[in-house]
Amino acid sequence: MLSFTEENYLKALLKINLESGIAGAGTNELASMLQVKPATVTDMIRKLKEKKLVNYERYGKITLTREGKKKAIDVLRKHRLWETFLYEKLSFTWDEVHEVAEQLEHIQSSKLINKIDELLGYPEFDPHGDAIPDAKGQIKMRVQKTLDELMPGSLCKMVAVKDNSATFLQYVVKVGLGISTKIKVVSKQAYDAMLVIEVKGKKHTVSEKFARNIFVVPELKD
Amino acid sequence: MLSFTEENYLKALLKINLESGIAGAGTNELASMLQVKPATVTDMIRKLKEKKLVNYERYGKITLTREGKKKAIDVLRKHRLWETFLYEKLSFTWDEVHEVAEQLEHIQSSKLINKIDELLGYPEFDPHGDAIPDAKGQIKMRVQKTLDELMPGSLCKMVAVKDNSATFLQYVVKVGLGISTKIKVVSKQAYDAMLVIEVKGKKHTVSEKFARNIFVVPELKD
DNA sequence: TATAAAAGTTAGACAAGCAAAACAAATATT
DNA sequence: AATATTTGTTTTGCTTGTCTAACTTTTATA
Numbered sequence: 001m002l003s004f005t006e007e008n009y010l011k012a013l014l015k016i017n018l019e020s021g022i023a024g025a026g027t028n029e030l031a032s033m034l035q036v037k038p039a040t041v042t043d044m045i046r047k048l049k050e051k052k053l054v055n056y057e058r059y060g061k062i063t064l065t066r067e068g069k070k071k072a073i074d075v076l077r078k079h080r081l082w083e084t085f086l087y088e089k090l091s092f093t094w095d096e097v098h099e100v101a102e103q104l105e106h107i108q109s110s111k112l113i114n115k116i117d118e119l120l121g122y123p124e125f126d127p128h129g130d131a132i133p134d135a136k137g138q139i140k141m142r143v144q145k146t147l148d149e150l151m152p153g154s155l156c157k158m159v160a161v162k163d164n165s166a167t168f169l170q171y172v173v174k175v176g177l178g179i180s181t182k183i184k185v186v187s188k189q190a191y192d193a194m195l196v197i198e199v200k201g202k203k204h205t206v207s208e209k210f211a212r213n214i215f216v217v218p219e220l221k222d
Numbered sequence: 223m224l225s226f227t228e229e230n231y232l233k234a235l236l237k238i239n240l241e242s243g244i245a246g247a248g249t250n251e252l253a254s255m256l257q258v259k260p261a262t263v264t265d266m267i268r269k270l271k272e273k274k275l276v277n278y279e280r281y282g283k284i285t286l287t288r289e290g291k292k293k294a295i296d297v298l299r300k301h302r303l304w305e306t307f308l309y310e311k312l313s314f315t316w317d318e319v320h321e322v323a324e325q326l327e328h329i330q331s332s333k334l335i336n337k338i339d340e341l342l343g344y345p346e347f348d349p350h351g352d353a354i355p356d357a358k359g360q361i362k363m364r365v366q367k368t369l370d371e372l373m374p375g376s377l378c379k380m381v382a383v384k385d386n387s388a389t390f391l392q393y394v395v396k397v398g399l400g401i402s403t404k405i406k407v408v409s410k411q412a413y414d415a416m417l418v419i420e421v422k423g424k425k426h427t428v429s430e431k432f433a434r435n436i437f438v439v440p441e442l443k444d
Numbered sequence: 445t446a447t448a449a450a451a452g453t454t455a456g457a458c459a460a461g462c463a464a465a466a467c468a469a470a471t472a473t474t
Numbered sequence: 475a476a477t478a479t480t481t482g483t484t485t486t487g488c489t490t491g492t493c494t495a496a497c498t499t500t501t502a503t504a
Contacts, residue, residue, distance in 0.1 A: 005491065027452055040492055042453055047490090059452060059499055090337040100331045109322045115312040227461065249482055262462055264483060269460095281469065281482060 004106045007075050008034060009044055010053060011105075013064050014072035018139075019162070024061030070137060077133040078113050079105040080126040085116050087127040094127040095169035128169075129160025129179045129215065145218075147183065148193060148211035154185045156216035163213040172214070175204045182219060226328045229297050230256060231266055232275060233327075235286050236294035240361075241384065246283030292359060299355040300335050301327040302348040307338050309349040316349040317391035350391075351382025351401045351437065367440075369405065370415065370433035376407045378438035385435040394436070397426045404441060 002010075012033045016025045027041040034041070045062055048054045053068035064072060082104040086092040092100070107113075114135060117123075124140055126132055131140040144159055158181045161172060176199040177183070186196040186203060193208035224232075234255045238247045249263040256263070267284055270276045275290030286294060304326040308314040314322070329335075336357060339345075346362055348354055353362040366381055380403045383394060398421040399405070406420040415430035 003490080028450085036491090037493065038452065039454080039494080044491080086334070090334070090341065092333070092337075096333070100329070100334055103329045103331070107322070107325045109325070111314070111318070112308070112312070112322055115314075119312065225460080250480085258461090259463055260482065261464080261484080265461080 001108070002071065005044070006048060006051075006053075007071070007106055009041075009048060010064065010068055010072040011075045011079070013054065013062065014069065014076060017064070024063050026061065030062070073133045073137045073139070075105050077135075077137075078107070080130055080132040081113060081116050081120065081123075083126045083128070084120055084123050084132065088120060088123075095166040095173075097127055098164040098166070125160075125179075127179070128164055129158075143217065144215045146212050147185070147195070147197070147206075147214040147216050148208050150185045150216070150218075152185050152187045155219040156183050156185070157181070157219045158183060158214055159217050160215040161213055162215060168213060171210070175206065176200050176202060177214070183214075183216065223330070224293065227266070228270065228273075228275075229293070229328055231263075231270060232286065232290055232294035233297045233301070235276065235284065236291065236298060239286070245285050247285075248283065252284065295355045295359045295361070297327050299357075299359075300329070302352055302354040303335060303338050303342065303345075305348045305350070306342055306345050306354065310342060310345075317388040317395075319349055320386040320388070347382075347401075349401075350386055351380075365439065366437045368434050369407075369417070369419070369428075369436040369438050370430050372407045372438070372440075374407050374409045377441040378405050378407070379403070379441045380405060380436055381439050382437040383435055384437060390435060393432070397428065398422050398424060399436070405436075405438065 009030070012030055013025055016029060016033065017023050027038045027045070030045075031038040031041045045054060045056050048068070049056045052065055053071060055063045055065055079101045082101040083097040086097045086100060087094060117135065122134070123132055131142065133139045142159065145156075146162070147156070147158075150156060158177055158179060160179070161169065163169075172178070175197075181199060184198040186198050188195050193211075195206050195208070195211050197204055197206060231252070234252055235247055238251060238255065239245050249260045249267070252267075253260040253263045267276060267278050270290065271278045274287055275293065277285045277287055301323045304323040305319040308319045308322060309316060339357065344356070345354055353364065355361045364381065367378075368384070369378070369380075372378060380399055380401060382401070383391065385391075394400070403421060408418040408420050408425060410417050415433075417428050417430070417433050419426055419428060
């Protein structure tokens with residue numbers, strides 16, 4: 001049985017993996033994601049290595065073992081299913097679900113999470129547009145870019161957000177955005193990469209930081 | 223913010239209070255309920271006293287303060303609502319709900335538990351027949367006895383169980399019992415208090431220990 | 445390639461939660 | 475009242491997860 005903390009380390013490792021496409025994280029990276037000091041990470045990683053959940057050598061990169069990845073996916077699945085449950089069944093808003101799901105993801109009962117999955121009709125994506133791993137641990141992959149990668153003139157559709165914090169999500173709504181919203185990139189400032197985008201006929205200016213947290217797929221012009 | 227352990231101590235104190243009718247528990251009593259050593263309880267109680275959640279003097283009885291009772295009722299409310307949710311919405315059996323609810327009762331989100339309450343239609347009793355405190359902390363009280371207190375010849379209706387363990391609950395089902403089942407006390411052995419009861423026309427012999435864990439209300443003969 | 449900066453580790457400390465063992469007080473029993 | 479039993483406390487120590495501060499290795503850069 002893993003502790004909450006151990007589960008969180010594994011989840012963080014998987015997230016870094018999924019978001020960067022690169023397997024292998026450093027202690028600083030993990031430390032800043034988990035809001036602890038690098039020294040703490042070193043300790044914990046040694047323990048996870050003992051349990052054969054990560055591969056690790058002194059001064060080397062940290063990767064998940066097959067077993068570790070399985071556990072991590074399990075936690076991620078629970079997190080995203082709970083978020084979907086809160087959103088769909090209990091009318092939480094999308095900026096409220098993350099915090100509560102951080103707690104619920106650690107509940108130990110495979111029967112429970114599978115029943116929740118069933119109740120929701122086996123959803124493939126959570127309220128933030130992220131793919132929900134299925135009971136076998138399979139994750140739907142999607143060819144997606146972040147909004148800042150697009151050239152002026154491009155048309156796209158928002159499919160997910162990278163940052164799940166309430167402040168960011170509330171800002172997203174304010175700009176008229178949401179999952180499936182169409183976006184046109186009007187122009188891009190060379191100096192600071194500020195973007196002018198058009199959403200539902202309205203123009204908005206957003207920062208590069210903002211754009212880097214919006215996942216989109218290209219849309220054919222019509 | 224209270225830790226899981228602290229919450230469990232408060233809940234145990236409230237349970238002893240509700241079950242015995244007497245406010246005030248000893249360290250041994252608490253220790254056996256929480257499956258820890260009396261020394262551990264002494265430590266914890268001192269900490270809870272620091273936080274003004276219990277009243278306590280060396281070698282004296284432990285009672286909940288107003289604040290402590292409020293917290294304890296909150297945990298109990300969450301426990302019983304989650305049990306009801308699992309039973310009603312996720313088709314768990316009544317012997318499966320307790321274990322998972324032990325985990326879910328510690329989730330911190332008043333919005334979540336109130337939404338679950340709403341989803342369930344503000345139930346008054348959980349699958350074991352125990353009263354669910356409402357959002358204001360009010361608990362429905364019922365005049366109930368345990369089955370072993372009845373005289374031979376009495377008619378009664380089962381309203382709740384005291385022991386929530388899976389083994390006990392499965393045994394209860396085997397004897398044909400459940401919430402609202404009518405029971406007739408046929409006879410009682412003076413030597414060891416073994417009871418012969420009649421349930422749905424069938425006779426069963428049960429131990430005193432078993433009978434002490436069944437709550438009933440008297441039923442008028444018909 | 446030498447050196448500075450970044451990244452990572454080690455050692456020592458602390459708080460929480462638990463337990464074993466020795467001790468002290470309270471209560472029952474004879 | 476003397477003694478035994480029950481109940482409760484204290485002391486010491488383990489484990490987990492965290493930290494700070496000092497140190498080491500790797501990497502980037504001049």
